[in-house]
Amino acid sequence: MDVTVLGSGSAFPGPLRGASALALRLQQGEIWLFDCGEGTQTQLMKSSLRAGKITKIFISHLHGDHVYGLPGLLCTLSLNCNAPPGQQGQCVEIFGPVGLRLYLRVALRVCSSELLFPFTVHELEPTGDQSPPTGLLDPTLTACCPQLHPQERPGRTLRPDPESDCYSLLEDERIVVKAFRLFHRVPSFGFSVQERERPGRLRVELLKQLGLKPGPVFGRLKMGESVTLEDGRVLGPVEVLEPAVRGRKVCVLGDCSGLVGDGGRRACKGADLLVHEATLEDGMQEKAAERGHSTPSMAVAVAQDCSAHTLLLTHFSQRYKPAGGPGEGRDDVLELKRQAELALRGTDTCVVLAEDFLTLPVPLQKHREPQNPA
């Protein structure tokens, strides 16, 4: 499992920083994309990732620098779709705020973009407190939504669960994905991808010492059952299994000046990796908040609240040139890192600065337990 930054810049795709996009590669090689600013498909081509492995796309909010690359990406995925002739490629699932379906449908249909695979758009319905009133979509706009694209399968409309204050996006035997609410100029969301805990490996050598031979009993023990041996002894999973492998958790937050409600704090608790924006430096906190954005210290506060292991800062104003690059100067992005490190002093959380094409592994951490908030 690793994440690759495809665009670390805010506002527009610049020559030094692409517009927002981040790829999460799962163990099976499958890729989940978070945001898709203009130029993301070209960034993918420049990276070592295979765009054809993208199966799910999560859009945090409907600002152009996070979504204007989506129609073109789907077209190019289709050009490279290697489904056998006469067959369809795999369905691509897309999650994002209400309005995304209209945007995508019109962009693809007006441009006669035929796709060789089906897709579906699941829309998250924001609550009224995720933006100023000016950020709410005009209901007459979404009311005029045209017919489905020929390859579009009807999607769900998702609302937050009152109990957890989270949106339940996906849940299977491997993974649970939730969305939670953020505050921005338009409604914004964060996503948490939580691997399920995996049972520890069977202590085969111990079992052999106890005189057991590989067979159905091994299978039952592996599944966590207790087993009564011929001599009456009872063997339980605690004795014969190595410690369970804690599932990893990766959380990717869209643009925000803060969380809304309690969903984000819960969903991100103990995150191995928390991706948070830091558009402007601490000295510009007022300006940042006014625009619905964060500074390094604001990002650190969220990371500490969730006891995140690693904080990946991204979405930098294009004024901050990449470190070591041709445009490096006084406004260097490293200052943002120093501010985050200062705010994190005395904690276990470490901070990493996003750069385009940076790949960050998310290693398995068998014994790590969620920390208590500082």
Next chain:
Amino acid sequence: MDVTVLGSGSAFPGPLRGASALALRLQQGEIWLFDCGEGTQTQLMKSSLRAGKITKIFISHLHGDHVYGLPGLLCTLSLNCNAPPGQQGQCVEIFGPVGLRLYLRVALRVCSSELLFPFTVHELEPTGDQSPPTGLLDPTLTACCPQLHPQERPGRTLRPDPESDCYSLLEDERIVVKAFRLFHRVPSFGFSVQERERPGRLRVELLKQLGLKPGPVFGRLKMGESVTLEDGRVLGPVEVLEPAVRGRKVCVLGDCSGLVGDGGRRACKGADLLVHEATLEDGMQEKAAERGHSTPSMAVAVAQDCSAHTLLLTHFSQRYKPAGGPGEGRDDVLELKRQAELALRGTDTCVVLAEDFLTLPVPLQKHREPQNPA
């Protein structure tokens, strides 16, 4: 006057060739953009052009690789808009096929893209013979067009003039712009930008020799009037003016496998520069035509028909790597140039291959008259 290629690739914006876009810089520094594939704004930033100088945008057809960069470009133009506080920037005029208004309106409104300048979309209504029936836009799609964007000014719907078989786009004291019909998988258009003829300079030395002094008489002569001198002699413009300066003509064709009707031939007659696609090599003509595209020889046929001075080939399949670049190989783009040169042998037309960021001047040619077709 010069043109700069911002994207010379077909189908998608690749790392070596951007998606379709071409900038025409007029004498006053104003820039007119032809097509705006995804990533055009980033290509502009990498070029020496100032995006803020763009006043008009022409979209040849509604395929994503020609238009998916437009909403993002407008947003970035707005970010860099240097209109005085409280005032509006200059209105950007956009021309393109029916459907463009819906696409742009939805893309900008769904993404809450506020612009600091007004814009207007003038739509060209295609005729039914510009594409196979599958290329025609579903009328239920455009019927559901939402309200105008707050900065949008109502645009015109343009139809071809039965006489000239051209669409009249713009006409002022400097320039006449027309569109004409092309055949492609979806309706496509070409554009001709024709400078008006400028009167020659006044032969001031000659006038002084005739005993005249600078004053109102000079002005009248300059405007082409005849003037009766005190001694009864009549001076006409032919005697006192240098030869008129022929206006330049630049023609930019969208994707096509041919012209439709007679408009294109007329509008492009005697073009100083004809920009034509050559997606595939001559050996793949059948495949090219099947996809509504051209080969070098097909482009040459159009250039010869119009007696164009220079033929700029562009919109190359991404299989053709830029000459001299890292990906250069057997499929080198220079083969396309050789094929065009072979087809042009014995004519005066010269051929140039587009590469991203190539700038081609369009010099004044005082005495050149339109050639007769070979």
